[in-house]
C-alpha cells in the first residue's frame with residue numbers, strides 16, 4: 001500500500017529546535033508511561049494493559065494542535081485506548097493515568113473502575129473512551145452537529161483503528177459528516193497499525209488506503225501519511241485542522257503507525273521489531289544539528305525521575321471502598337432490587 005511522500009526534509013528545520021524538543025519530551029513521557037504500565041501489568045501492580053506505544057509521532061502533534069477547553073467553542077475529542085500521547089500533549093498529568101492503571105480510588109477518569117488509558121476529561125472536552133471499539137465514530141457526530149450549528153471555529157476530532165473501520169459506526173460517521181444539509185467539522189482519523197489484534201490489514205481491506213473512502217464524498221479531502229514521522233504528521237495535521245476550522249467540513253486522515261508492544265497485555269506485550277518513532281525523531285534532529293545525544297539523555301532522565309515519583313505516590317493511595325461499588329452506575333441512584341452490602 002503506497003504512502004504519501006514524506007514532508008519536505010526541511011520541515012524539521014521549519015518546526016525548529018525548541019518546538020521539536022518539546023514534542024520529543026512529550027513523546028518520551030508517553031513512551032515511558034506506557035512501558036511502566038506494561039511492567040505494572042506483568043508485575044501484579046495493575047491488571048490489563050492496552051495503549052499506544054508507537055503512535056507518539058502522530059499523537060503528540062495532534063494533542064498540541066487541539067484548541068483546548070470546555071464547551072462547544074473548543075475542540076471535542078472522541079478517542080480510543082491508544083491515545084495517551086494525545087491527552088499528555090494536552091496537559092493531562094501522567095499520575096492520573098497511573099492511578100487508573102493501578103485502579104485506585106483517586107483515578108479521576110473512572111474512580112479506579114475502568115481499564116487503563118480510558119480517559120474522560122470534561123474540562124478538556126475529552127469524551128469518555130469506550131472499550132467497545134468504533135462507537136466513538138458515532139458519538140462524534142453529536143458534537144460535530146453542535147459545532148456545525150454554533151458560531152465557532154472549534155472542531156470535533158475522532159480517532160480509531162484500521163480494523164474497526166469495517167464496523168458501521170465508522171461509515172455512519174462518514175455519511176453524517178458529509179450530509180449536504182449540514183456538513184460537520186470533524187477530523188476523522190484512522191490510525192492504521194496494520195493489525196486488528198492478530199488479523200492483518202491486508203487480509204481484510206480491499207481498499208488500497210482506508211483514506212480512499214473519502215473519494216466517495218466529493219467535498220471531503222482524504223490523505224494517508226507516515227504517522228511515524230513527526231514532521232509529516234505535524235504538517236498533515238496543520239493542514240487538516242486549518243481546512244476544517246475554515247470550511248466547517250470533514251477531513252479523513254489515515255496515519256500509518258507502528259504497534260511496538262503488540263495488541264495488549266493479553267497478547268504478551270513484548271517489544272516488537274517495528275520502526276520506533278522516538279528513535280527516528282532523535283536521528284532526524286541530530287542529523288540536522290538541532291539537538292545532541294546529551295539533550296535526549298537529559299530528557300529521558302528527567303521524565304523517568306518524574307514518573308518514578310508519581311508511581312511511588314500512587315502506590316500510597318487507597319483502592320475504592322467496597323460500599324462504593326454501585327456509585328455512578330445509575331443516574332437516579334440504585335434500584336431497590338440491588339444489594340448494597342454483603343451480596344444477595
Ligand SMILES: Cc1ncc(C[n+]2csc(CCOP(=O)(O)OP(=O)(O)O)c2C)c(N)n1
Pocket residue numbers: 082131132133160161162163164165193195196197
Ligand atoms: C465492538 C467490539 N468488537 C470487538 C472488540 C474486541 N476488540 C478489541 S480491540 C480489537 C481490534 C481493534 O483493531 P483496530 O480497530 O485496528 O485498532 P487497534 O487495536 O489496532 O488500534 C477488537 C476486535 C471490541 N472491543 N469491541
